Amino acid sequence: MTKILIRGAKVLGGEPQDVLIDSETIASVGSVPDAAGATVVEAEGKILLPGLVDLHTHLREPGREDSETVLTGTRAAAAGGYTAVHAMANTFPVADTAGVVEQVWRLGRESGYCDVQPVGAVTVGLEGKQLAELGAMAESAAAVRVFSDDGKCVDDAVIMRRALEYVKAFDGVVAQHAQEPRLTEGAQMNEGLVSGELGLRGWPAVAEESIIARDVLLAAHVGSRVHICHLSTAGSVELVRWAKSKGWNVTAEVTPHHLLLTDELVRSYNPVYKVNPPLRTEADVMALREALADGTIDCVATDHAPHPHEDKDCEWAAAAMGMIGLETALSVVQHTMVDTGLLDWAGVADRMSFRPAVIGRLHGHGRPVAAGEPANLTLVDPQYRGVVNPVGFASRSRNTPYEGIELPGRVTATFLRGKATVMDGKLA
Amino acid sequence: MKRHLISAADLTRDDALLVLDTAEEMARVADRPIKKLPTLRGRTVVNLFFEDSTRTRISFEAAAKRLSADVINFSAKGSSVSKGESLKDTALTLEAMGADAVVIRHHASGAPHRLATSGWIGGSVVNAGDGTHEHPTQALLDAFTMRRHLAGAPDGGPTYHREPGDGTGRDLAGRRITIVGDVLHSRVARSNVHLLNTLGAEITLVAPPTLLPIGVETWPCEVSYDLDPILAKTDAVMMLRVQSERMNAAFFPTEREYARRYGLDGARMAALPGHAIVMHPGPMNRGMEITAEVADSGRCTVVEQVANGVSVRMAVLYLLLGGNEPAITTARTQENNDR
Ligand SMILES: [Zn+2]
Numbered sequence: 001m002t003k004i005l006i007r008g009a010k011v012l013g014g015e016p017q018d019v020l021i022d023s024e025t026i027a028s029v030g031s032v033p034d035a036a037g038a039t040v041v042e043a044e045g046k047i048l049l050p051g052l053v054d055l056h057t058h059l060r061e062p063g064r065e066d067s068e069t070v071l072t073g074t075r076a077a078a079a080g081g082y083t084a085v086h087a088m089a090n091t092f093p094v095a096d097t098a099g100v101v102e103q104v105w106r107l108g109r110e111s112g113y114c115d116v117q118p119v120g121a122v123t124v125g126l127e128g129k130q131l132a133e134l135g136a137m138a139e140s141a142a143a144v145r146v147f148s149d150d151g152k153c154v155d156d157a158v159i160m161r162r163a164l165e166y167v168k169a170f171d172g173v174v175a176q177h178a179q180e181p182r183l184t185e186g187a188q189m190n191e192g193l194v195s196g197e198l199g200l201r202g203w204p205a206v207a208e209e210s211i212i213a214r215d216v217l218l219a220a221h222v223g224s225r226v227h228i229c230h231l232s233t234a235g236s237v238e239l240v241r242w243a244k245s246k247g248w249n250v251t252a253e254v255t256p257h258h259l260l261l262t263d264e265l266v267r268s269y270n271p272v273y274k275v276n277p278p279l280r281t282e283a284d285v286m287a288l289r290e291a292l293a294d295g296t297i298d299c300v301a302t303d304h305a306p307h308p309h310e311d312k313d314c315e316w317a318a319a320a321m322g323m324i325g326l327e328t329a330l331s332v333v334q335h336t337m338v339d340t341g342l343l344d345w346a347g348v349a350d351r352m353s354f355r356p357a358v359i360g361r362l363h364g365h366g367r368p369v370a371a372g373e374p375a376n377l378t379l380v381d382p383q384y385r386g387v388v389n390p391v392g393f394a395s396r397s398r399n400t401p402y403e404g405i406e407l408p409g410r411v412t413a414t415f416l417r418g419k420a421t422v423m424d425g426k427l428a
Numbered sequence: 429m430k431r432h433l434i435s436a437a438d439l440t441r442d443d444a445l446l447v448l449d450t451a452e453e454m455a456r457v458a459d460r461p462i463k464k465l466p467t468l469r470g471r472t473v474v475n476l477f478f479e480d481s482t483r484t485r486i487s488f489e490a491a492a493k494r495l496s497a498d499v500i501n502f503s504a505k506g507s508s509v510s511k512g513e514s515l516k517d518t519a520l521t522l523e524a525m526g527a528d529a530v531v532i533r534h535h536a537s538g539a540p541h542r543l544a545t546s547g548w549i550g551g552s553v554v555n556a557g558d559g560t561h562e563h564p565t566q567a568l569l570d571a572f573t574m575r576r577h578l579a580g581a582p583d584g585g586p587t588y589h590r591e592p593g594d595g596t597g598r599d600l601a602g603r604r605i606t607i608v609g610d611v612l613h614s615r616v617a618r619s620n621v622h623l624l625n626t627l628g629a630e631i632t633l634v635a636p637p638t639l640l641p642i643g644v645e646t647w648p649c650e651v652s653y654d655l656d657p658i659l660a661k662t663d664a665v666m667m668l669r670v671q672s673e674r675m676n677a678a679f680f681p682t683e684r685e686y687a688r689r690y691g692l693d694g695a696r697m698a699a700l701p702g703h704a705i706v707m708h709p710g711p712m713n714r715g716m717e718i719t720a721e722v723a724d725s726g727r728c729t730v731v732e733q734v735a736n737g738v739s740v741r742m743a744v745l746y747l748l749l750g751g752n753e754p755a756i757t758t759a760r761t762q763e764n765n766d767r
Contacts, residue, residue: 188537191642192642192643193642193643193646194643195641195642195643196641196642196643196644196647197618197643198537198538198561199537199558199559199560199561199562199615199618200537200538200559200560201560202641202642204642268541268545269537269538269541269542269545270542310514313514313516313546314514314515314516314542315515315534315536315538315542316536316537316538316539316542317535317536317537317538317539317559318514318515318536
């Protein structure tokens with residue numbers, strides 16, 4: 001069956017319309033009375049969005065298949081409404097050669113659940129010393145455009161400058177994990193009132209902000225574009241806002257968890273809340289929401305970071321950093337941004353699909369819901385309310401901070417080039 | 429009292445006074461020819477030490493043995509723990525051995541909290557020092573020592589270095605306690621601030637700004653970067669151990685400069701009021717935070733603090749494990765406070 005009729009969906013939250021998919025393409029949008037031979041998806045009351053695009057996903061393959069594989073990670077992505085994810089380079093081996101990025105890219109294509117666009121490492125082995133073969137990765141079958149040492153900061157100012165300059169040759173972007181290493185040695189959580197009381201080594205906001213300040217100045221100086229990963233502080237927002245006001249080519253992302261959770265949760269010493277960058281304060285959360293609403297922050301990126309149970313079932317200091325997020329991202333964004341009136345569904349489409357696709361220079365994703373476009377679509381039931389239960393997750397890992405919390409919204413269908421990867425809320 | 433003792437903040441004023449008053453009774457047992465009570469016969473107390481601290485371990489061991497408990501010492505050194513066995517697996521082992529209480533010392537802040545709240549064990553957990561977080565029994569023995577000296581006289585006032593008195597039923601209302609040194613890395617300081625505040629004392633922390641945590645201005649205490657102006661308004665001064673390695677991380681320039689600005693020497697001791705005492709959680713760095721002259725003076729309570737540590741830990745184990753049975757054959761006086 002090659003035709004699918006999505007009937008009565010609110011496209012980007014607007015008036016109900018019928019959307020006809022023919023094979024891999026959207027055939028028409030509007031009123032489609034005649035759907036002979038088409039599978040009908042009744043979508044009354046549901047929101048139709050362009051397929052979501054994640055700029056920041058850790059799929060863990062190759063090397064840590066005990067926590068996630070490309071297959072389980074892309075199934076989780078599809079369940080969360082994503083049709084494309086950027087796979088971060090901190091695998092084993094590191095994705096710092098054409099060979100590794102092509103391997104990850106191929107695994108993604110074979111999975112069939114979600115396109116996987118590999119991110120290339122900026123430096124060999126993420127060690128911050130020597131540039132990786134960025135050009136070879138750009139020219140490979142994976143056509144890498146986003147480069148990042150994520151997990152580690154490119155802290156050497158000269159290396160960062162050269163990387164920013166070099167990727168201009170193929171319209172690339174450096175995505176910086178902003179963390180000044182000396183200021184964060186042994187750091188365990190946000191430095192503030194809570195860290196002082198808990199006796200956990202603090203992670204000051206300035207460690208993030210000083211790198212962002214440097215990098216936006218560097219990007220301006222050499223005329224390159226720079227992307228800032230997972231902004232987490234109010235000060236970072238101010239710096240990005242300032243850089244944009246200068247007309248500099250700076251983009252930024254925020255994670256769902258930084259839009260909702262604060263360092264008060266660390267009082268439980270439960271390592272499920274241990275993450276890099278750390279959970280910050282209520283004031284930071286509010287500043288991040290506002291910045292996402294006004295466009296200072298371009299997009300939501302999950303920083304989906306799977307870890308096996310034993311890496312979190314231990315004392316705080318011994319635990320791994322990171323939390324999974326693909327399957328809860330849209331619900332958290334609805335909860336923090338839509339239900340609060342900060343963003344409408346068209347805004348969600350912009351911050352979770354259009355803009356990340358543009359930053360990542362993806363083709364065929366982040367496109368308007370219109371005739372002739374690739375049928376990458378996500379159908380959402382915004383009325384749904386449910387308690388998060390990780391037992392049902394498609395991800396191989398369970399390190400979600402939302403277990404037991406009620407969140408709104410649910411992805412009921414996802415289409416990747418016309419093929420349903422999720423239907424009736426279940427993976428196809 | 430709660431089932432565990434993780435933070436000094438877990439103790440209400442009544443809880444704290446109950447521990448201190450019980451410790452007074454325990455101290456009297458120590459003066460008897462036979463120092464043992466049958467109270468915890470048949471109960472098992474495990475000392476689980478992931479960090480070397482012979483002093484604290486011996487203190488807990490003596491406390492448990494004087495209450496007739498069976499004691500198992502489990503040291504991480506040379507055990508499977510150093511080979512990568514997790515805190516969880518160790519806990520499950522102890523649970524299988526039937527531990528009624530686990531006294532845990534750990535280099536990671538929050539490890540006792542995890543042990544108590546993760547469902548790994550069913551017994552009581554006593555924090556014997558976790559990372560740079562808390563050391564509640566140290567704070568209790570400090571408060572016990574302060575109460576004996578500063579509220580131990582028959583009129584409830586200071587004892588002026590004669591035999592320490594018995595402050596049973598009294599708190600530390602209005603007593604001025606100055607804590608000097610590496611507050612940032614000190615679990616002793618954190619627990620003391622909580623407990624002394626609960627007991628009504630007025631606390632001043634003195635340290636170079638580099639050794640104070642961010643947010644200390646929100647703590648229930650005063651903060652000063654200078655020691656000298658505080659001395660005349662101090663009833664007890666507690667000198668924290670300062671590790672000279674901190675110098676290498678640029679917390680202060682040299683040991684000499686630290687000692688000059690924040691060390692307690694004879695001249696500074698002379699500036700204290702006549703009744704004031706000098707405390708130290710030990711082990712002391714003589715010549716660093718305290719001079720030999722002060723350490724060996726009659727105003728320094730270091731040795732007494734060690735003895736009081738056993739009494740206080742007996743009280744804690746008894747109250748957590750012994751239920752409502754009287755600790756000693758004579759009925760305990762429950763007359764709570766209200767001086
Ligand atoms: Zn990162």
